[in-house]
Amino acid sequence: MHDDTSLPLFPLRTVLVPGAALGLRVFEPRYLDLVRECGRRGSGFGICLILDGDESGAPATPAGVGTEARIEDFDTGPDGLLTLRVRGARRFHVRRTRVRDSGLIIADVDWCAADPVIDLQPEHALLGVVLRKILEHIDGADQAFPEPHFDDAAWVGWRLAELLPLEQPHRQQLLQLDDPDERLETLLRLVDVVDDD
Incomplete structure (x- = not known):
């Protein structure tokens, strides 16, 4: 299934599954840019588990399967940092990644098929x-x-x-x-x- 899509990635030490809610604190310029871009385009971004590296600093190595995150709500925390509430949507396979000058990872992804509706056995x-x-x-x-x-x-x-x-x-x-x-x-x-x- 080749639906050629580019998705900015937010690698984390956690896995977001479809339908799950997740709270994020955003402070790095590359991720503030990501949030602005998603807001402008009305699009989501990808959350992938970090296989190697850290959440901040140099770009981390993301897992090859992740979940699209859609922003449901945002606010400013008591520390002045942007807080997001996102929800997991579609799953995707990462085909290729490239890193922008800001350190933001952009992935070319193929969307996974939606789950079939199957009765609990x-x-x-x-x-x-x-x-x-x-x-x-x-x-x-x-x-x-x-x-x-x-x-x-x-x-x-x-x-x-x-x-x-x-x-x-x-x-x-x-x-x-x-x-x-x-x-x-x-x-x-x-x-x-x-x-x-």
Whole structure:
């Protein structure tokens, strides 16, 4: 699927999954430029897990699969820094990157296909139960997740990937899987690991 698109990247030490919200503090000139550009164009930017390097300073090496971030809200924090609230949208594969003079990484990306709508299978029913329990313990979950889809394999998988205390490389592994059932199988194995810790 070749949809030739350029996307500015914001590499982080965290993985953004589709549908998840994330708060960001923006202070580096290259990312302030990115936010202005996205605002002007009404477009999103890409968030990729950092494989090598740091969030600030020299351009980091981003993972090859990331998630488009759409800006939902912005404000100025008490420290005067710009704060953003973004939400994960489409997943993408990074084909090539180049670095602007400012240090901003621009990626040529191919969009991943949207998740197929698949019913939650009986062998994954436990994960639906786990997700319900997690949401019962989150204040304001009914506002954060106003339309739960407990019978949708993709939705259950992404919400668990967002909410479980997973290591970032495990979250990245889930992000890279295209099949919702395979994602849930992987989550079942990871939940075992989380339980054993």
